[in-house]
Amino acid sequence: MERANNGxxxxxxxxxxxRSHFPIAPPYTLPQRMYQKYRHGAAEPxxxxxxxxxxVDDIFDITYAFTAEEFLNGEVNQSQYVAIDENGxxxxxxxxxxxxxxxxxxxxxxxxxxxxxxxxxxxxVKAQDDVDGLTVTAETLNFNYSKLTAKGEDNTAKxxxxxxxxxxxxxxLDIAAADFGAYYNTTPTIExxxxxxxxxxxxxxxxxxxxxADGEEGFITFRINNKALTQLEExxxxxxxxxxxxxxxxxxTFVIPYVVTDDCDLANTIPAYxxxxxxxxxxxxxxxxxxNDYEMAGFLFNAYTGFENWxxxxxxxxxxxxxxxxxxxxxxxxxxLDGTEILQQKVMLEKPWEKEMTCTVELVATxxxxxxxxxxxxxxxxxxxxxxxxxxxxxxxxxSEKVGETGNVLSMLVIRSSSNNDVIYNGANxxxxxxxxxxxxxxxxxxxxSNFKFTYSLASGETxxxxxxxxxxxxxxPKGSPVVKDWNATVDVEVRISNLVIMTGTVNVVVKPxx
Numbered sequence: 001m002e003r004a005n006n007g008x009x010x011x012x013x014x015x016x017x018x019r020s021h022f023p024i025a026p027p028y029t030l031p032q033r034m035y036q037k038y039r040h041g042a043a044e045p046x047x048x049x050x051x052x053x054x055x056v057d058d059i060f061d062i063t064y065a066f067t068a069e070e071f072l073n074g075e076v077n078q079s080q081y082v083a084i085d086e087n088g089x090x091x092x093x094x095x096x097x098x099x100x101x102x103x104x105x106x107x108x109x110x111x112x113x114x115x116x117x118x119x120x121x122x123x124x125v126k127a128q129d130d131v132d133g134l135t136v137t138a139e140t141l142n143f144n145y146s147k148l149t150a151k152g153e154d155n156t157a158k159x160x161x162x163x164x165x166x167x168x169x170x171x172x173l174d175i176a177a178a179d180f181g182a183y184y185n186t187t188p189t190i191e192x193x194x195x196x197x198x199x200x201x202x203x204x205x206x207x208x209x210x211x212x213a214d215g216e217e218g219f220i221t222f223r224i225n226n227k228a229l230t231q232l233e234e235x236x237x238x239x240x241x242x243x244x245x246x247x248x249x250x251x252x253t254f255v256i257p258y259v260v261t262d263d264c265d266l267a268n269t270i271p272a273y274x275x276x277x278x279x280x281x282x283x284x285x286x287x288x289x290x291x292n293d294y295e296m297a298g299f300l301f302n303a304y305t306g307f308e309n310w311x312x313x314x315x316x317x318x319x320x321x322x323x324x325x326x327x328x329x330x331x332x333x334x335x336x337l338d339g340t341e342i343l344q345q346k347v348m349l350e351k352p353w354e355k356e357m358t359c360t361v362e363l364v365a366t367x368x369x370x371x372x373x374x375x376x377x378x379x380x381x382x383x384x385x386x387x388x389x390x391x392x393x394x395x396x397x398x399x400s401e402k403v404g405e406t407g408n409v410l411s412m413l414v415i416r417s418s419s420n421n422d423v424i425y426n427g428a429n430x431x432x433x434x435x436x437x438x439x440x441x442x443x444x445x446x447x448x449x450s451n452f453k454f455t456y457s458l459a460s461g462e463t464x465x466x467x468x469x470x471x472x473x474x475x476x477x478p479k480g481s482p483v484v485k486d487w488n489a490t491v492d493v494e495v496r497i498s499n500l501v502i503m504t505g506t507v508n509v510v511v512k513p514x515x
Contacts, residue, residue, distance in 0.1 A: 063110050064088065069120070071104035079103040082123065090123065094174035098125045099248040133251040136160065136168045140235050141222060141258040145367065146319055148226035148260075155225065158218030159256055162211035165219075169210075169252055177212040183246045186210075188254075192238040203228055205238055205256070220254060226319045227369040228260050235259045264317050264365045266375040271304040273378070281358070281379040284347060285419060286500065292446035296382060296500055297338070297348030300324045300361060303378055308343060320365035320373075327377055332359035335382070347380050353501045357382045385445075386424070386497060389414035390505040393491075395476060397483040397514045409456055409491050409507050410472035417444060425452055427472075451498040459490035466509070476511045487511040 066088045068079040081098035084090045084105060092098045105121040138159040148155050162177075170177050180186070186209065193204045206221040220240055229236075235257040242252045276283050276298075284298035301307045311322070322342045326332045334357060339345040347361065363376040391414075395407040413427035417440060424441030430449075441447045456468045466489040468474045474491060489509040496502045 060111055062116070065108040065110055067106045067108075069104045069106045071102065071122075073102075076101075079105075081125065092125065097174045097248065101125050133253055134169065134172065135253045135255060136164070137255040137257065141256065143224055143228070143258065143260045145226070145228070145230050145260050145262045146264050146317055148224065148228065148319055150226055156221055156223045159220050159222060160211075160218045160254055162214055162216040165211055173249060177210070180210055183249045184242045184244055184252065186242065188240045188242045190238065190240055192236065203236075203238065203258070205240060207240055220256065222256050222258070224258070224260070227367075229369055230260045230262045230367070230371060262365075262367070262373060264320055264373060264375060266314075266317065266322075266363065266365065269314075270363070270376060271306045271310050274303060274305040277303060277378065281381040282361075284380060284382045286385045288444070288446065294385075294445045294447070294498070294500060295348060296353055296385075297346045298380075299343075300337075300345050300347055300380075301343055303380075311342070317365060319368055321368075323364055323366065324361050325364050327360040327362050327374075330360040335359045335380075337361075349382060352496065352499055353382055353384055354503070356384075383418065384501055384503060385418050386501055386503065387416050387418050387421075388493075388495065388503060388505045389416065390493065390507045392508040392510060393474070395474075395509065395511045397476075397478070397511055405476045405511060407474050407476075407509065408472050409468065409474055409493065409509075410454060412507055413454075413493065413495075413505070415441075415452075415495070415497070445500075447498060453496040455494045455496075457492050459492060465489075474509055476509075483511060483513045485513065 066084045066086070068082055068084055071078045078101040081092060081094050081101045082090055082103040082105075083093050088107075090105070102125070103123045105123060107119045107121060108115050109117040109119075141157050141159075143155060166177065170180070173183070175183060188207055190205060190207070203222075203224050205223070208219045208221075211217070211219050222238065236259075238256040238258070240254045240256075244251050273280075273282075282298070282300070282303040284296070286294055286296045287298060289295045289297070301311075304310075323340065324337060324342065324345050324347075326335075326337065334350050336348060336350050337345060338348055347359070349357065358379055358381045360377060360379050362374040365373045365375050367373070391412045393407050393409060393412050395405045397405055410427040410430055413425075414423055415425040416423055422440040422444070423438050424445060424447065425436050426438060427436055430436045435449045436452070437447055437449050454472060456470070456472055456474075458466055458468055465477055465479060465487060466474060467477075468491055474489070476487065476489075487510070489511075491507045491509060493505045493507055494502065495505075
């Protein structure tokens with residue numbers, strides 16, 4: 001054997017055949033330390049292990065070629081359901097239709113273009129134990145509750161056109177649109193739809209046949225009416241499922257998510273509070289009722305300026321009924337709401353006013369499905385429509401040590417209107433022919449003398465020399481002692497004005513010595 005000198009560095013030429021070329025690796029050099037150890041007389045030669053297989057690989061440079069071969073099962077070429085690339089990566093061209101097929105793969109071991117050996121692989125494609133099914137989901141449909149119509153004619157949407165069904169169903173299943181019925185029950189089951197125009201949750205679907213040609217509109221018509229529940233957190237869903245009749249195919253489910261939101265943002269659009277509101281409280285001082293009957297009540301819409309006109313033009317709340325109600329959890333003892341229509345609703349006292357009373361009222365939008373949304377709230381405070389003047393009553397002693405002196409407390413009392421300070425009752429005129437009730441009391445409050453009931457009592461500890469009668473006469477008895485200095489007493493007065501108000505005042509009484 002001899003090395004050729006024709007410039008070929010990687011081929012060895014036997015002397016018997018100058019035309020044949022066989023691969024050979026470059027000379028392999030052993031590590032120098034091996035020779036050194038042996039040369040110096042070491043008892044054992046130094047051993048250095050080397051994997052020669054890598055040099056064999058370098059010599060032969062074997063490659064593999066993969067080919068999907070025709071493999072018939074009846075008239076079906078089972079290998080058409082797979083694809084394999086130059087690196088041997090196998091993939092399924094039809095994830096569902098390939099189940100049960102046994103594609104045939106030929107493998108060639110090659111050196112250059114020379115086939116050294118050939119083998120065949122049979123691939124058995126099996127289905128998963130659990131088939132999750134094929135799900136196609138539409139974009140979420142958004143509805144504004146305030147704009148839903150009564151029967152839902154305008155609240156419809158067509159979903160899943162041909163392009164969507166082709167891309168997400170037919171192409172994945174690798175079936176023609178016309179062949180869908182060969183693998184599926186074409187009558188679907190429907191979940192999440194609530195039929196009936198007058199039900200609380202009226203969401204329905206009309207399902208036509210799946211589209212089979214370009215340009216065909218959505219085959220599922222989603223509809224909703226104005227009693228649908230508002231889904232403010234998570235979208236609700238309607239599912240339309242086609243059950244597979246072929247075990248190798250999955251069920252196909254079309255999902256329609258939808259959200260119903262309520263844009264009844266009245267808190268930012270209702271009129272500003274009226275002049276009757278002070279420190280965020282709606283003040284109720286009472287009102288004339290039925291021409292000559294005053295009541296401790298107020299119309300709640302008067303808390304807002306121009307509310308009546310705004311209400312007529314507030315078309316954005318077509319599916320809501322506005323009303324007032326007490327805020328839950330806030331005490332309203334002795335106060336009631338009267339009426340149901342918002343422009344007739346009054347807040348009123350159930351008993352005469354004795355002290356300032358408050359409650360909290362909400363403006364509520366009630367949806368046709370029964371939901372209620374509080375969109376605004378304010379406090380109501382009842383104030384006394386009357387005030388009472390209580391001047392000091394002075395009595396001058398007549399100088400007698402035995403005869404008592406008298407005076408009349410009622411004659412000192414004056415009751416006024418809180419709103420304009422007009423006198424409505426003057427006690428000094430109680431015995432006059434025209435009576436104590438003034439024209440303002442009669443006209444503005446519908447009152448007369450019999451509507452005023454007075455009760456008098458002496459303050460504690462002042463009954464030794466003073467007494468007071470039921471008609472307001474106060475009597476001073478010196479009890480045999482001359483009056484040489486001022487004697488003082490205090491009379492507490494309670495007045496009940498019809499069924500409107502009970503209020504109190506204090507009249508100071510002074511008995512002065514004779515001049």
